[in-house]
Amino acid sequence: MSVSIKASNVIKKYGDNVVIPDLNLDIRNGEFFTLLGPSGCGKTTFLRMIAGFNSIEGGEISFEDKVINDIPAHKRNIGMVFQNYAIFPHLTVKQNVEYGLKLRKLPKEEMEKKVADILKVVKIDDYKDRLPERLSGGQQQRVALARAIVIHPSVLLMDEPLSNLDAKLRVEMRSAIRDVQKEVGITTVYVTHDQEEALAISDRIAVMKDGIVQHVGTPEQIYTRPKNIFVSTFIGHSNLFKGIIEIKENNKYVKFEKGYKVKMTNLKDEVKDGQKVVIAVRPEEFILSNSGLETKVKTATFLGRYTNYEIVFNSKEILDGQASIELSQDIGTSEKIYSEGDSLYLEVNPKKINVFTEDGEENLIKGSEN
Structure with a gap:
């Protein structure tokens, strides 16, 4: 039994x-x-x-x-x-x-x-x-x-x-x-x-x-x-960015180093204005856009159902020690395949990304404690 x-x-x-x-x-x-x-x-x-x-x-x-x-x-x-x-x-x-x-x-x-x-x-x-x-x-x-x-x-x-x-x-x-x-x-x-x-x-x-x-x-x-x-980077790939919490008129945002920010509706109540955080974005959580995070394509790898790009950011924007920063593009919905050296603007999906304390030990998204 x-x-x-x-x-x-x-x-x-x-x-x-x-x-x-x-x-x-x-x-x-x-x-x-x-x-x-x-x-x-x-x-x-x-x-x-x-x-x-x-x-x-x-x-x-x-x-x-x-x-x-x-x-x-x-x-x-x-x-x-x-x-x-x-x-x-x-x-x-x-x-x-x-x-x-x-x-x-x-x-x-x-x-x-x-x-x-x-x-x-x-x-x-x-x-x-x-x-x-x-x-x-x-x-x-x-x-x-x-x-x-x-x-x-x-x-x-x-x-x-x-x-x-x-x-x-x-x-x-x-x-x-x-x-x-x-x-x-x-x-x-x-x-x-x-x-x-x-x-x-x-x-x-x-x-x-x-x-x-x-x-x-x-x-x-x-x-x-x-x-x-640790879990975020061990299970699949996560791109780690330096960020800060911004609270204005009861609205909460996470702001990236160069000013791009996104409104968050699922941050825990205890987050504080000005709090330093780490923003984790999986390759599929980027959204190609006309504004947002500015980056360049370093390499493009065609993998059938999607193309995987290694992209480049200023070292001040990202956490040290990452092997690569990656973007995944679904071939079925994409209008263009990008090449090495192409410039891109990326936004992030606020419902999908994770936000961690500066030391990386706690997820600040509601429900992550389950």
């Missing part, structure tokens, strides 16, 4: 090195929950703590209301899918999938039915008598998924399961994993550093940095209203 997972004040140390200082998460029964972040942020470490492969130096992890800190890994009733598949090369597909059921000493007839059912669910029943060497990478990953699910675990844990596949197969397999997870209804915790993958398959995402959860929310919430600048 699927369970909810609760992490309360969880700490992980290696000697004096604190990897996870104080992690709190509630993962709902039956949801597809993704841990997302850069390498070394603690996401795999936490997954291994859930699995029982890593010790817990502080706090508690619970399945439903049962604390599992001291329960051995083999008694936690988890299924695990690894990056390298970890299937047995000398066993057929069917033998690999039934391996866990044999360890549980299921009656042969029941085991045969369970294996046959799960092979159909993951769409590899036609390959049941093949050895892994005769399977593609995607088919091998389906075997690993079937083997993890067939034992009816309480929780399915997946650690970068698609990173060894090519780009096209990754897209195909992420859809397959999502479909299978929804069909069997099992609580799934999925680790990845791939933002697009996380957005495509997750019910909710926890974005991590340095062992600390920065934001938990649906893919839409995290993309549209990130809680801080």
Whole structure:
């Protein structure tokens, strides 16, 4: 039976090195929950703590209301899918999938039915008598998924399961994993550093940095209203501008360095006149105009459905350390494709942009705290 997972004040140390200082998460029964972040942020470490492969130096992890800190890994009733598949090369597909059921000493007839059912669910029943060497990478990953699910675990844990596949197969397999997870209804915790993958398959995402959860929310919430600048720049691309709050006659504005300003109706009540802020504008949130922010095209990259431009601003207008400032233009609605050196004027969509405190730690848009 699927369970909810609760992490309360969880700490992980290696000697004096604190990897996870104080992690709190509630993962709902039956949801597809993704841990997302850069390498070394603690996401795999936490997954291994859930699995029982890593010790817990502080706090508690619970399945439903049962604390599992001291329960051995083999008694936690988890299924695990690894990056390298970890299937047995000398066993057929069917033998690999039934391996866990044999360890549980299921009656042969029941085991045969369970294996046959799960092979159909993951769409590899036609390959049941093949050895892994005769399977593609995607088919091998389906075997690993079937083997993890067939034992009816309480929780399915997946650690970068698609990173060894090519780009096209990754897209195909992420859809397959999502479909299978929804069909069997099992609580799934999925680790990845791939933002697009996380957005495509997750019910909710926890974005991590340095062992600390920065934001938990649906893919839409995290993309549209990130809680801080780290999340804004890690999930997709955000262009960061220096700005200031201006309040006149009860109207609130954000003003860019060179004077362009836009009226905002969704800023939090506590913002102050003259407050320095960081304005985050995603490439698709610019609007081509006859006035506004003046810029030039540095490079233009045609990508089929849209053209992506790298554009240039004065260094005083933008935050330091950004790899590029980008504009996306939808080919379906655009009247002109611009070239290197062309001058542009851009406005921004006030309903879409995000405004952060000067230190980047808080989003000043109403509703971003959800």
